[in-house]
Every structure is written in structure tokens, then in C-alpha cells.
Amino acid sequence: MGFAPDDTERLARARADLRMGVPVVVAGMGVMLAAETLQPARLTLLHGMGAAVAITDWRAQTLKVAAYDGDVARIALPADADARWVTALANPADDLRSPMKGPLRAQRGGDADLARAAVTLCKSARLLPAAVIAPLDDTARFAAEHGLTVVDAAAVRTTEMSPLHGIVSARLPMSVSEAGRLHVFRPDDGGEEHYAVEIGQPDRSKPVLARLHSACFTGDLLGSLKCDCGPQLRGALAQMGTEGHGVLLYLNQEGRGIGLANKMRAYALQDQGYDTVEANHRLGFHDDERDFRIGAAILKQMGFGAVRLLTNNPAKIARMEASGVSVVERVPLKVGENAHNHAYLATKAAKSGHLL
Numbered sequence: 389m390g391f392a393p394d395d396t397e398r399l400a401r402a403r404a405d406l407r408m409g410v411p412v413v414v415a416g417m418g419v420m421l422a423a424e425t426l427q428p429a430r431l432t433l434l435h436g437m438g439a440a441v442a443i444t445d446w447r448a449q450t451l452k453v454a455a456y457d458g459d460v461a462r463i464a465l466p467a468d469a470d471a472r473w474v475t476a477l478a479n480p481a482d483d484l485r486s487p488m489k490g491p492l493r494a495q496r497g498g499d500a501d502l503a504r505a506a507v508t509l510c511k512s513a514r515l516l517p518a519a520v521i522a523p524l525d526d527t528a529r530f531a532a533e534h535g536l537t538v539v540d541a542a543a544v545r546t547t548e549m550s551p552l553h554g555i556v557s558a559r560l561p562m563s564v565s566e567a568g569r570l571h572v573f574r575p576d577d578g579g580e581e582h583y584a585v586e587i588g589q590p591d592r593s594k595p596v597l598a599r600l601h602s603a604c605f606t607g608d609l610l611g612s613l614k615c616d617c618g619p620q621l622r623g624a625l626a627q628m629g630t631e632g633h634g635v636l637l638y639l640n641q642e643g644r645g646i647g648l649a650n651k652m653r654a655y656a657l658q659d660q661g662y663d664t665v666e667a668n669h670r671l672g673f674h675d676d677e678r679d680f681r682i683g684a685a686i687l688k689q690m691g692f693g694a695v696r697l698l699t700n701n702p703a704k705i706a707r708m709e710a711s712g713v714s715v716v717e718r719v720p721l722k723v724g725e726n727a728h729n730h731a732y733l734a735t736k737a738a739k740s741g742h743l744l
């Protein structure tokens with residue numbers, strides 16, 4: 389390996405660039421700017437370059453635009469479009485107040501790979517999944533001229549999970565058990581760290597009582613009544629304390645993998661009357677963007693091949709099994725229902741298959 393960053397490292401740089409509003413070049417294809425952080429002066433430079441706005445099929449459906457490219461749509465950038473116009477396409481906050489954004493002309497035919505790469509990059513940067521894109525003849529020259537990060541399209545597309553490394557672990561006495569340990573895992577790709585709380589000394593040859601908990605700042609820390617995360621977190625730890633052993637993974641996949649800012653956008657849409665699934669779709673996301681292979685990989689690295697899984701979510705069980713962790717028992721975790729989250733839990737049962 390030389391001094392220069394490799395494909396994965398350049399992707400991490402690109403995510404940081406996009407979050408700041410700096411353009412990123414996709415090798416051999418073109419240039420992109422995240423819609424969410426778009427600066428008007430930079431948009432002006434893209435006019436006349438055959439620019440389009442790339443959005444997901446879910447967002448296209450909300451905007452009533454045909455997604456000719458399947459999973460994405462490319463909407464031609466009108467000559468008079470300003471940054472506010474782009475933001476309105478990307479962000480559903482004002483959909484109800486100004487439903488007519490059109491006429492919107494979706495591009496048809498040609499190559500949608502730049503649009504696909506752009507949306508994927510925005511998602512991995514935890515931004516709204518929408519970008520302004522423009523094709524380029526000579527991407528290397530454009531990037532060198534403007535000092536931009538260049539990413540490889542195949543690297544953007546890869547669905548391989550970044551390897552995780554156990555960085556440190558230390559004793560952590562907790563109120564539920566004095567025999568606690570916290571392990572920190574870090575991926576190679578500059579992404580979020582994840583944590584494992586180990587209680588007692590679970591026998592690796594037997595199924596361990598386990599919980600895969602996805603971060604929920606509002607529920608876990610603030611005591612939000614909109615979900616059941618806080619009581620589930622504390623309930624799972626308490627049960628492990630009572631049984632004397634268990635492992636709780638705290639996965640930093642806030643908002644089912646869309647990040648806290650987007651989750652709060654989803655909450656604002658829920659205040660307009662949409663349910664948790666519809667809100668994700670209006671934003672352009674799938675209802676669940678989490679990667680549960682991360683949880684399975686951590687369990688395996690810790691020496692656990694079989695679990696008694698604390699969950700009400702059958703998809704979690706299926707994804708554990710598919711990733712090589714056998715789920716010998718589902719242990720229900722029904723705590724924290726209240727008047728505010730009743731509809732949320734009912735939607736998860738009706739639309740996402742959660743067990744009541």
C-alpha cells in the first residue's frame with residue numbers, strides 16, 4: 389500500500405465532502421452535489437452542463453414522477469431552477485403546502501449509474517437521498533482542476549460489509565449487573581463505531597441471551613414516548629442482569645439506519661399525519677435501511693454462534709440466520725407501550741410484520 393488513499397478511504401472522504409456541500413466526482417461518469425447541502429453558487433456553475441436531480445423511486449412516487457430507471461429517477465434541471473427548487477424535490481417538509489413542483493420531466497434512456505451512485509453516496513453520508521448530477525467527459529481532469537475527491541463507481545456499488553475490529557474492552561459495573569464489560573468495535577471504512585455490552589461470562593458453547601439494539605437518541609436518552617426503545621433497552625439489560633449473563637449490541641444505526649436528522653424529518657412528517665413507514669418513503673428511504681450483518685459479525689467475533697434473541701421483529705431473526713448466527717429461540721420484549729406510541733407499534737405490526 390502506498391501513501392495515497394484507497395477506494396474505501398476515498399469514499400469516507402467523499403461522505404465528509406458531501407456533508408459540507410463540496411462536490412464529488414464519480415470516476416468515468418460525472419460530478420455530484422448532495423441536494424441537502426447544495427450551495428446556490430455551485431448550482432449556478434452546473435447549469436448548462438446537462439445537469440439533473442437524482443432521487444429514489446420512493447421519492448419519485450411521492451412526487452408522481454415516473455421512475456424510468458427502476459430504483460432511481462433523473463429529473464432534468466430546468467434552466468431557471470434555483471437551490472430552493474432542488475431542495476423542494478429532495479425534502480418532503482413542504483410537500484403538503486406546495487404539492488405542485490412541476491412540471492417535472494424525468495429523463496428516459498441512457499445511463500442511470502451516476503444517479504444511482506449519487507443517491508447511494510448521499511444515503512451513506514446520512515443525508516437526504518437526492519443529488520444534483522452532471523455527466524463529464526473527462527472526470528479525472530475536472531477533479532484535478534477543482535481539487536475534488538474522486539470515487540470509484542464499483543466501490544460505491546459494493547454491498548460488502550466493511551470489516552470490524554474490536555478496539556478495546558473494559559469492565560463496566562452497571563446497576564443491572566456488576567459483572568459488565570463494554571466492547572468497542574470500529575469499521576475500516578470510517579463509518580460508525582458499534583458497541584457490545586457483555587454481562588457475566590456467557591458460555592460460548594451455549595446459545596446466549598442477546599439483544600440487537602439500534603440507537604435511538606430520543607428513546608434511549610430522552611425518554612421519548614414516541615417509541616418503545618428506552619424501555620426495551622433497559623428491559624433487555626435487566627433481564628440479562630437477572631439471568632446473570634447476556635450480550636446487548638448497541639448498533640449506531642439511528643432511525644433504522646437513516647440518521648437522526650432524517651429521523652426527525654420523519655417525525656415532522658408524522659405530525660402531518662403520515663405513519664412511520666410512509667414518512668420514510670416520502671423522504672425517499674426504504675422503511676428499514678439497517679444492515680444487520682454488522683450485528684451478526686460482532687456476535688461471531690465475540691465467539692457467539694447461537695442466540696436466544698430478545699426481539700419482536702421477525703426480519704431480525706431471518707437476517708441473523710442468513711448471516712450465520714442461529715436463533716434457537718425468540719424471547720419477546722414487550723415493554724413501554726403508551727398512548728403516544730400505540731399507533732407506531734400498530735403500524736410496525738401491520739406493515740413491518742412485528743409480532744404483537
Ligand SMILES: Nc1nc2c(ncn2[C@@H]2O[C@H](COP(=O)(O)OP(=O)(O)OP(=O)(O)O)[C@@H](O)[C@H]2O)c(=O)[nH]1
Binds near residue numbers: 600603620642651699
Ligand atoms: N426512521 C424512523 N426510525 C425510527 C422511528 N421510530 C424509531 N425509530 C428507530 O427504530 C429503531 C428501533 O429499532 P429496534 O428497537 O431495533 O426495533 P425493531 O426493529 O422494531 O425490533 P425489536 O425492537 O427487536 O422488536 C431505532 O434505530 C430508532 O431510532 C421512526 O418513526 N422513523
Ligand SMILES: [Zn+2]
Binds near residue numbers: 606608615616
Ligand atoms: Zn426509539
